[in-house]
Amino acid sequence: GENVEQHPSTLSVQEGDSAVIKCTYSDSASNYFPWYKQELGKRPQLIIDIRSNVGEKKDQRIAVTLNKTAKHFSLHITETQPEDSAVYFCAANTGNQFYFGTGTSLTVIP
Amino acid sequence: DTGVSQNPRHKITKRGQNVTFRCDPISEHNRLYWYRQTLGQGPEFLTYFQNEAQLEKSRLLSDRFSAERPKGSFSTLEIQRTEQGDSAMYLCASSDRFRASSGNTIYFGEGSWLTVV
Numbered sequence: 001g002e003n004v005e006q007h008p009s010t011l012s013v014q015e016g017d018s019a020v021i022k023c024t025y026s027d028s029a030s031n032y033f034p035w036y037k038q039e040l041g042k043r044p045q046l047i048i049d050i051r052s053n054v055g056e057k058k059d060q061r062i063a064v065t066l067n068k069t070a071k072h073f074s075l076h077i078t079e080t081q082p083e084d085s086a087v088y089f090c091a092a093n094t095g096n097q098f099y100f101g102t103g104t105s106l107t108v109i110p
Numbered sequence: 111d112t113g114v115s116q117n118p119r120h121k122i123t124k125r126g127q128n129v130t131f132r133c134d135p136i137s138e139h140n141r142l143y144w145y146r147q148t149l150g151q152g153p154e155f156l157t158y159f160q161n162e163a164q165l166e167k168s169r170l171l172s173d174r175f176s177a178e179r180p181k182g183s184f185s186t187l188e189i190q191r192t193e194q195g196d197s198a199m200y201l202c203a204s205s206d207r208f209r210a211s212s213g214n215t216i217y218f219g220e221g222s223w224l225t226v227v
Binding site: 004006032034036042043044045046049051089091093095096097098099100101102103 | 114143145150151152153154155158165166201214215216217218219220221
């Protein structure tokens with residue numbers, strides 16, 4: 001089955017700086033890669049996603065890049081704000097179940 | 111659209127008891143997923159349904175776990191003879207498999223926290 005690895009597990013940045021979280025996957029059949037943000041005690045919420053026919057997608061301060069050859073994808077958050085502090089999960093999907101990374105706890109220091 | 115709804119939100123039970131969680135997906139979503147999440151970990155896949163058919167079950171799903179989606183709408187997840195290791199948050203998610211633009215996207219409920227004492 002698919003194996004998704006996520007790094008780093010924790011990340012602290014100063015407010016206004018950028019944050020980058022990286023994930024790798026193993027199954028070349030995976031074709032959809034969403035990113036979720038989860039605040040303490042809350043549900044994971046989709047923040048951005050990318051499909052395998054696209055190399056990059058941007059939504060305001062958030063962007064995701066995908067390298068199919070290397071089987072890795074990354075989340076980029078620019079101009080970080082304290083409200084960006086949360087746990088972020090990447091996932092890979094082949095069209096059936098989703099496989100999640102172990103999460104990155106992001107802390108934005110005011 | 112009221113989102114994915116789960117209940118109960120919290121359940122404390124004694125070891126050996128049975129518990130049941132209910133999930134109401136987003137209206138007309140044909141796929142429904144169950145995941146388990148423990149502190150510091152990502153969601154772990156348990157099982158998923160396409161309408162009323164249970165299409166896949168994880169090896170994590172021991173025979174003490176059973177899930178149903180009898181009419182292709184709401185789903186229940188039952189854990190029999192609970193063990194302390196079952197303590198976790200049980201997340202339900204749903205998706206509309208046949209919408210081309212967002213068919214893969216899954217939307218999570220708030221989760222049901224289980225504590226086995």
